Amino acid sequence: MVLIMNSKQMIEQLVGFNTVSRDSNLSLIDFVQNYLDDYGVASTRVVSDDGEKSNLYATIGPLEEGGVVLSGHTDVVPVDGQDWHTDPFLLTEDNGRLYGRGTCDMKGFIGIALSLVPQMRSLQRPIHLALSYDEEVGCRGAPAMIEQMVTNIPAPQAVIVGEPTSMSAVTGHKGIVGLKTTVRGYETHSSQTNRGVSAVMNAARLVGYLSAMAERLERDTPSDNGFNPHHTSIHVGVINGGTAMNIVSRHCEFVWDVRNIPGDDPDALIGEFEKYCKEEVLPEMRQRWSECFIQTDVIARAPEFSPKESAALELVQAITGAQDTSRGAYVAEAGQFQAAGFPTVMCGPGSIDQAHQPDEFISLEQVVQGESFLRRLIQDLST
Numbered sequence: 001m002v003l004i005m006n007s008k009q010m011i012e013q014l015v016g017f018n019t020v021s022r023d024s025n026l027s028l029i030d031f032v033q034n035y036l037d038d039y040g041v042a043s044t045r046v047v048s049d050d051g052e053k054s055n056l057y058a059t060i061g062p063l064e065e066g067g068v069v070l071s072g073h074t075d076v077v078p079v080d081g082q083d084w085h086t087d088p089f090l091l092t093e094d095n096g097r098l099y100g101r102g103t104c105d106m107k108g109f110i111g112i113a114l115s116l117v118p119q120m121r122s123l124q125r126p127i128h129l130a131l132s133y134d135e136e137v138g139c140r141g142a143p144a145m146i147e148q149m150v151t152n153i154p155a156p157q158a159v160i161v162g163e164p165t166s167m168s169a170v171t172g173h174k175g176i177v178g179l180k181t182t183v184r185g186y187e188t189h190s191s192q193t194n195r196g197v198s199a200v201m202n203a204a205r206l207v208g209y210l211s212a213m214a215e216r217l218e219r220d221t222p223s224d225n226g227f228n229p230h231h232t233s234i235h236v237g238v239i240n241g242g243t244a245m246n247i248v249s250r251h252c253e254f255v256w257d258v259r260n261i262p263g264d265d266p267d268a269l270i271g272e273f274e275k276y277c278k279e280e281v282l283p284e285m286r287q288r289w290s291e292c293f294i295q296t297d298v299i300a301r302a303p304e305f306s307p308k309e310s311a312a313l314e315l316v317q318a319i320t321g322a323q324d325t326s327r328g329a330y331v332a333e334a335g336q337f338q339a340a341g342f343p344t345v346m347c348g349p350g351s352i353d354q355a356h357q358p359d360e361f362i363s364l365e366q367v368v369q370g371e372s373f374l375r376r377l378i379q380d381l382s383t
């Protein structure tokens with residue numbers, strides 16, 4: 001049986017699948033794959049190493065060059081500790097808004113696109129759907145799918161990443177490298193600081209060094225590049241260490257990120273930090289105990305999305321009629337598509353102001369705008 005759903009019904013379906021990044025998204029992927037199957041559209045899964053999650057990509061229309069990729073992530077951020085006034089996984093309409101986790105980021109876009117599959121019968125150039133997982137935890141899912149798409153689909157004219165941009169064109173975002181630094185000290189009674197090596201206090205020195213680097217970047221970066229904040233940022237989000245007030249701590253670790261603007265090399269900054277660890281801090285620690293160490297591991301990485309003229313931007317501007325562009329403050333998969341050689345732009349319904357918030361919503365007006373945008377696109381690709 002072929003399912004026919006309007007965009008609101010489709011968004012309701014998708015919101016109903018709890019696809020918080022830490023959990024499986026396979027129920028949603030099963031649903032989408034079956035739905036596409038019913039329309040005779042074959043789709044390909046690109047499964048995570050543990051088999052718990054999957055990307056899905058599919059081509060609707062002829063396997064020709066010049067198509068358009070519609071990209072969206074299926075995972076959502078958690079609702080833990082947030083004060084929701086509705087059930088986050090049950091789409092609730094109130095006063096011109098659709099409430100639910102992922103309504104704007106970004107099941108709204110995916111839902112609208114899927115609901116229009118029945119309208120894609122006469123495409124002359126294809127629409128490719130690209131649905132990922134684990135975007136919200138460092139854009140970890142998409143790379144394996146993008147790698148396959150580069151070889152398996154005929155070169156598209158554009159990738160549209162449907163992050164919530166209120167349907168305006170976003171042509172840049174920062175890159176991110178997520179890191180974990182582990183500091184090993186030497187445990188003694190805290191009355192004997194002359195014998196021990198405090199992991200906590202040395203970690204604090206390192207955090208202080210990162211703070212100084214962050215301040216330097218803020219001061220030295222020209223502020224007219226359209227990013228907000230305008231500079232590459234460095235931030236420590238979590239720190240854990242030590243066991244008691246009266247024990248010189250053996251272990252401390254902290255998790256931090258570098259969010260680089262295009263043109264800044266995050267690895268050069270990380271290299272500067274590692275040099276400080278290796279040449280300044282570690283030798284002092286090892287004078288007391290030779291087995292002290294400082295180790296930094298990369299736990300997430302996604303490239304920056306650099307603003308440039310592209311066929312993707314032209315396409316979106318031609319459809320929306322709006323010429324203005326802006327930069328996103330957040331990291332998304334656009335940089336990964338761009339790095340793979342695809343002309344890419346970000347444009348999708350809903351406002352980033354509601355993303356990740358309690359009582360996340362998308363306005364019906366944005367749903368209508370997103371729908372008419374995609375209808376125009378389908379029309380363009382059908383002639």
Ligand SMILES: [Zn+2]
Pocket residue numbers: 073105106135163164
């Ligand atoms: Zn998103």
